[in-house]
Amino acid sequence: MRKIGVFVCHCGTNIAATVDVKAVAEALGHEPGVVVSCEYQYMCSESGQELIKDSIKKHGLTGVVICSCSPRMHENTFRKAAASAGLNPYLVEIANIREQCSWIHKDIASATEKAIILGKAAVAKIHLNTPLTAGESPVAKKALVIGGGIAGIQTALDIAEAGFEVDIVEKKPTIGGKMAQLDKTFPTLDCAACILTPKMVECAQNEKIHIYSYSEVTEVKGFVGSFNVTIKKKARFVDETKCTGCGLCTEKCPMKKVPNEFNMGFDNRSAVYIPFAQAVPKVAVIDPANCMMLKTGKCGVCSKVCTVGAIDYKQQDTYINETYGAIVVATGYDPIDLGKYDEFAYSQSPDVITSLELERLMNAAGPDGGTLLRPSDKKHPHTIVFVQCVGSRCDDSRGKPYCSKICCMYTAKHAMLIREKYPDTDVYVFYIDVRTPGKNFDEFYRRAVEQYNVHYIKGMVGKVEPKADGKLSVQASDLISREQLHIDADLVVLAAAIEPDKTARPLATMLTTQMDTNDFFTEAHPKLRPVESATAGIFLSGACQGPKDIPETVAQASAAASKAIGLLCKNSITCNPCVAHSDELMCNGCSSCEKVCPYGAITYINKEFTMPDRTVALRRVASVNPAVCQGCGACTVACPSGAMDLNGFSNSQIMAEVDAICK
Amino acid sequence: MDNKQKEQILRSSGVNVLKCMRCGKCTATCPNYEEMEYHPHEFVYMVEKGDLEKLMASQSIYRCLTCFACVERCPRGVEPAKLIEAVRLAAVHRQGENHIVPDDIPGMLDDDLPQQAIVSVFRKYTK
Numbered sequence: 140m141r142k143i144g145v146f147v148c149h150c151g152t153n154i155a156a157t158v159d160v161k162a163v164a165e166a167l168g169h170e171p172g173v174v175v176s177c178e179y180q181y182m183c184s185e186s187g188q189e190l191i192k193d194s195i196k197k198h199g200l201t202g203v204v205i206c207s208c209s210p211r212m213h214e215n216t217f218r219k220a221a222a223s224a225g226l227n228p229y230l231v232e233i234a235n236i237r238e239q240c241s242w243i244h245k246d247i248a249s250a251t252e253k254a255i256i257l258g259k260a261a262v263a264k265i266h267l268n269t270p271l272t273a274g275e276s277p278v279a280k281k282a283l284v285i286g287g288g289i290a291g292i293q294t295a296l297d298i299a300e301a302g303f304e305v306d307i308v309e310k311k312p313t314i315g316g317k318m319a320q321l322d323k324t325f326p327t328l329d330c331a332a333c334i335l336t337p338k339m340v341e342c343a344q345n346e347k348i349h350i351y352s353y354s355e356v357t358e359v360k361g362f363v364g365s366f367n368v369t370i371k372k373k374a375r376f377v378d379e380t381k382c383t384g385c386g387l388c389t390e391k392c393p394m395k396k397v398p399n400e401f402n403m404g405f406d407n408r409s410a411v412y413i414p415f416a417q418a419v420p421k422v423a424v425i426d427p428a429n430c431m432m433l434k435t436g437k438c439g440v441c442s443k444v445c446t447v448g449a450i451d452y453k454q455q456d457t458y459i460n461e462t463y464g465a466i467v468v469a470t471g472y473d474p475i476d477l478g479k480y481d482e483f484a485y486s487q488s489p490d491v492i493t494s495l496e497l498e499r500l501m502n503a504a505g506p507d508g509g510t511l512l513r514p515s516d517k518k519h520p521h522t523i524v525f526v527q528c529v530g531s532r533c534d535d536s537r538g539k540p541y542c543s544k545i546c547c548m549y550t551a552k553h554a555m556l557i558r559e560k561y562p563d564t565d566v567y568v569f570y571i572d573v574r575t576p577g578k579n580f581d582e583f584y585r586r587a588v589e590q591y592n593v594h595y596i597k598g599m600v601g602k603v604e605p606k607a608d609g610k611l612s613v614q615a616s617d618l619i620s621r622e623q624l625h626i627d628a629d630l631v632v633l634a635a636a637i638e639p640d641k642t643a644r645p646l647a648t649m650l651t652t653q654m655d656t657n658d659f660f661t662e663a664h665p666k667l668r669p670v671e672s673a674t675a676g677i678f679l680s681g682a683c684q685g686p687k688d689i690p691e692t693v694a695q696a697s698a699a700a701s702k703a704i705g706l707l708c709k710n711s712i713t714c715n716p717c718v719a720h721s722d723e724l725m726c727n728g729c730s731s732c733e734k735v736c737p738y739g740a741i742t743y744i745n746k747e748f749t750m751p752d753r754t755v756a757l758r759r760v761a762s763v764n765p766a767v768c769q770g771c772g773a774c775t776v777a778c779p780s781g782a783m784d785l786n787g788f789s790n791s792q793i794m795a796e797v798d799a800i801c802k
Numbered sequence: 803m804d805n806k807q808k809e810q811i812l813r814s815s816g817v818n819v820l821k822c823m824r825c826g827k828c829t830a831t832c833p834n835y836e837e838m839e840y841h842p843h844e845f846v847y848m849v850e851k852g853d854l855e856k857l858m859a860s861q862s863i864y865r866c867l868t869c870f871a872c873v874e875r876c877p878r879g880v881e882p883a884k885l886i887e888a889v890r891l892a893a894v895h896r897q898g899e900n901h902i903v904p905d906d907i908p909g910m911l912d913d914d915l916p917q918q919a920i921v922s923v924f925r926k927y928t929k
Contacts, residue, residue: 618826623832
């Protein structure tokens with residue numbers, strides 16, 4: 140028989156105001172095995188913990204039940220206290236009489252009754268608790284960053300700075316991400332490329348950083364400290380080690396009519412190309428969908444002009460296997476597809492563009508060398524209408540329910556830059572709300588209104604119609620002057636909502652991390668653990684977790700890096716001992732557990748068993764990798780023969796709790 | 803504030819006016835804006851406030867073309883046209899006393915008139 144101590148906490152008035160704690164302590168004192176039962180104002184306080192420790196020593200307790208707040212709050216505190224008094228920490232059970240009792244009930248009598256029952260269940264369970272010892276597993280001293288935008292770059296630089304090796308996997312031929320496409324950045328108006336490209340170069344030159352560009356993660360196995368990752372290096376048909384980035388092949392390539400993704404399709408590139416002048420790595424890549432040589436076998440110009448013989452038409456996709464201790468996800472965002480927004484005529488007129496397209500049109504390295512011209516006739520636009528919240532804050536199937544966060548500020552930036560450069564332009568901004576929380580943000584927006592005379596109109600654009608004369612007829616509401624406005628615009632700019640990159644969802648499945656309904660990665664705690672995912676060893680950086688501007692992205696990137704560094708610093712990590720194990724004699728090899736395990740912790744092995752008749756038989760049985768198992772219990776429920784059991788939450792323990800409650 | 807009337811309008815239209823975020827896209831999109839005293843977004847707001855007398859007295863409720871452009875484009879799925887329809891019906895019902903007396907029916911009957919039309923007339927124009 141266990142010698143059990145019961146400790147009932149008042150939690151100030153949090154529990155004591157609704158639950159008669161003295162009555163609970165008294166009632167639980169009569170339970171079998173309970174040798175001491177007391178209450179105290181704050182069990183989690185120093186003196187509360189001393190009370191527990193003293194009781195363990197004085198009464199030689201072999202089990203401790205604490206009736207207090209949720210185990211998520213203080214289970215660790217009490218386990219540590221028990222351990223310091225020489226009791227195995229897994230011989231401590233918590234009965235949650237705060238969140239699940241005092242906070243949700245009003246009637247003292249029934250709340251007290253319920254608290255006693257919860258306490259009895261914990262006592263019943265602890266009779267069956269076994270001492271558990273946490274194991275250890277090693278940590279590979281290397282991190283993987285998935286995504287090479289500003290978030291991934293910053294995270295990689297910070298991890299490398301701490302002395303650890305980092306690999307960046309970027310699916311495009313160059314790192315840089317969306318920021319590389321931007322013109323100026325708010326609220327300081329410094330040039331995006333001028334502050335980004337030095338960081339890109341730093342990544343390339345840092346000995347600790349290896350960039351896998353034009354590559355994708357195809358498989359992730361393993362667990363925190365030891366993730367086994369397969370990276371697919373897509374064939375770029377150019378030998379990275381030989382190419383000098385001279386660009387001769389791109390000049391001579393006869394296939395020059397491929398829409399240039401980097402310039403949002405406003406100009407063309409060749410089939411062999413370098414995405415932009417400051418690309419890192421500055422290595423050409425052949426686009427197999429458009430290369431004549433790869434499609435028809437006739438051409439080969441690039442290979443003839445290449446002075447270093449870097450072109451290799453026979454290159455294949457290659458797969459690399461690496462082990463990492465930590466993984467940082469930095470997959471970023473994309474503007475939504477506006478195909479469903481017919482009312483804004485986005486697919487009907489080339490002069491209706493998205494804000495990201497405007498970034499390229501205004502960029503000095505853009506299709507028109509930084510002169511703002513209409514895409515349709517290359518004339519200066521004189522009336523420009525900006526439409527906010529296109530697809531953001533939508534409750535319908537076309538858009539996204541969230542605020543995209545960055546649009547108010549970049550629109551203020553665009554409006555201001557246009558008015559600065561072309562004072563003869565009329566700029567209208569139709570807004571629902573102007574949201575500018577951030578350092579120097581509202582001042583920035585007010586400058587657009589007060590200093591640059593941008594017309595901010597509270598209202599929305601209902602309809603954009605291309606007219607025969609090339610103008611765009613914009614019908615909009617002005618809610619403050621109670622008017623319906625009709626504006627003949629030359630250019631309409633839509634602030635398209637942003638969404639997580641399409642690769643995020645399959646990646647989340649590979650990493651067994653959670654996502655919300657909008658496919659943003661879910662953080663472990665929205666306030667207190669914002670850069671960690673709920674899966675140990677996976678960290679979140681940048682817009683993959685939610686819409687973010689550059690300063691916030693960089694801050695989160697560094698935060699994710701420091702979390703990853705914290706992990707990589709350790710030689711080994713303590714594993715959770717509450718993991719599943721299978722009773723091999725009961726296991727019938729049905730694979731049910733393997734199928735439901737979300738962490739891939741269960742494998743089947745063929746094992747020799749001595750049968751009752753002393754013959755040896757080879758049987759197929761489940762085997763749990765305790766380092767991978769997260770103790771979710773799915774397998775114990777799925778197992779038809781009852782062979783799977785969870786340490787600390789065994790089937791018999793749970794039944795004992797149920798029996799105690801139903802008694 | 804006529805709460806009962808408001809509840810009736812909300813129930814018969816199936817519109818949740820609290821979903822409106824006052825963006826004004828309905829009003830921006832309305833093809834008959836100039837003809838209306840109150841515009842779609844104002845309808846939504848006035849029903850929310852329970853300001854029904856002014857609405858029901860206004861000619862705007864008969865000027866709505868029921869083109870459903872506002873319903874189609876509302877980013878919050880508020881469906882202003884359905885609300886206008888409900889206000890219009892409420893006005894018709896109320897002016898209602900009785901617009902039609904059973905005794906007049908025989909004089910109006912003709913062979914082509916479906917019986918269902920008579921039932922419908924009673925529903926619409928009597929209390």
